[in-house]
Amino acid sequence: MAVKVASEWLNSCSGCEIAILNLGETLLDVLEQIEFVHMPALLDHKYFGQKGEREIHKLEIPKATVGIISGGIRNEEHVEVAEAMRRNCDIIVALGTCATHGGIPALINQFSNAALFDRVYRESETTDPHEDPADPVLPVTLDRSYALDEKIHVDLFLPGCPPHPDWIEEAIRALLEGRAPQLPEKSVCDTCPTIKEGKGKLKKLHRFTRNAHFDANRPVSAMRCLLEQGLPCMGPVTRAGCAGRNGEAPQCIRARVPCQGCYGPVKRDGNQLLDYLNALASNQIDLASIIDRSTLLEFSGAHGLLRSKAVGKQ
Ligand code: SF4
Numbered sequence: 115m116a117v118k119v120a121s122e123w124l125n126s127c128s129g130c131e132i133a134i135l136n137l138g139e140t141l142l143d144v145l146e147q148i149e150f151v152h153m154p155a156l157l158d159h160k161y162f163g164q165k166g167e168r169e170i171h172k173l174e175i176p177k178a179t180v181g182i183i184s185g186g187i188r189n190e191e192h193v194e195v196a197e198a199m200r201r202n203c204d205i206i207v208a209l210g211t212c213a214t215h216g217g218i219p220a221l222i223n224q225f226s227n228a229a230l231f232d233r234v235y236r237e238s239e240t241t242d243p244h245e246d247p248a249d250p251v252l253p254v255t256l257d258r259s260y261a262l263d264e265k266i267h268v269d270l271f272l273p274g275c276p277p278h279p280d281w282i283e284e285a286i287r288a289l290l291e292g293r294a295p296q297l298p299e300k301s302v303c304d305t306c307p308t309i310k311e312g313k314g315k316l317k318k319l320h321r322f323t324r325n326a327h328f329d330a331n332r333p334v335s336a337m338r339c340l341l342e343q344g345l346p347c348m349g350p351v352t353r354a355g356c357a358g359r360n361g362e363a364p365q366c367i368r369a370r371v372p373c374q375g376c377y378g379p380v381k382r383d384g385n386q387l388l389d390y391l392n393a394l395a396s397n398q399i400d401l402a403s404i405i406d407r408s409t410l411l412e413f414s415g416a417h418g419l420l421r422s423k424a425v426g427k428q
């Protein structure tokens with residue numbers, strides 16, 4: 115009998131659901147063993163009854179063995195949906211860095227809700243000023259953006275923005291076979307073929323806006339490590355995985371772009387900002403050259419790591 119799978123998206127962009135589809139022909143193979151019983155990104159399933167008349171009053175998600183959730187938690191509706199998934203699914207998988215570490219949406223945690231609503235509804239150059247929309251037009255906003263495990267228990271974490279389809283496949287197959295998935299545990303640097311000449315020569319880094327020169331005739335393995343070129347590559351403090359399992363170079367490095375850290379910290383509870391500053395300090399690189407420090411938590415600002423600096427505006 116096919117294993118029932120439910121999928122939900124919370125504070126997310128749907129890129130993680132596209133990554134599931136990017137399994138391609140493998141998905142057809144996997145679909146012989148699993149059945150998606152709920153997936154708002156692809157299936158029209160109403161939470162409160164199929165007629166659109168709210169014929170039931172409790173949010174309803176079908177029972178499933180595996181629940182896959184993308185996105186973090188930003189409002190009360192997300193909490194309700196996440197809790198319903200937890201009640202109805204035996205195993206919860208946090209899919210993507212928004213779910214595992216807050217992802218890009220958690221950048222908002224640098225600002226208070228008051229500052230956010232002022233900016234969006236009253237100070238934007240393109241919007242006529244008006245009051246904050248209230249529930250039910252907009253679900254009640256939480257004080258900040260949360261990773262999934264800050265609100266419900268999570269059994270398996272699949273970081274990545276989005277996760278590489280190889281690891282989604284590995285997670286599904288492992289769950290079907292009743293074993294622990296074999297997922298990358300090292301850093302992006304550990305999978306990077308660039309030339310490392312050693313530390314000590316570099317004293318400062320450029321800003322995050324620069325890329326390396328792209329020469330289509332030179333393989334990435336002939337390029338010097340971007341960090342050693344003075345580009346703030348976050349490979350040392352970022353979980354490997356974006357290269358998939360076929361041994362290619364990390365995705366951004368292939369494009370001669372420094373890693374921005376989209377798989378989150380190497381260890382799940384790591385702090386990319388602190389780890390990066392520590393790594394620079396131990397290489398005698400001037401920390402003052404990192405001007406945009408919150409960028410170091412661009413993908414992992416949940417769990418209270420990025421905080422509002424606003425005084426009196428909460
Ligand atoms: S992890 Fe990336 S792809 Fe997935 S929902 Fe978040 S922003 Fe989108």
Ligand code: SF4
Binds near residue numbers: 303339342348367
């Ligand atoms: S710092 Fe960047 S370029 Fe250098 S080895 Fe690590 S991932 Fe590759």
Ligand code: SF4
Binds near residue numbers: 352
């Ligand atoms: S190189 Fe870094 S930012 Fe780019 S895809 Fe890989 S983990 Fe993400």
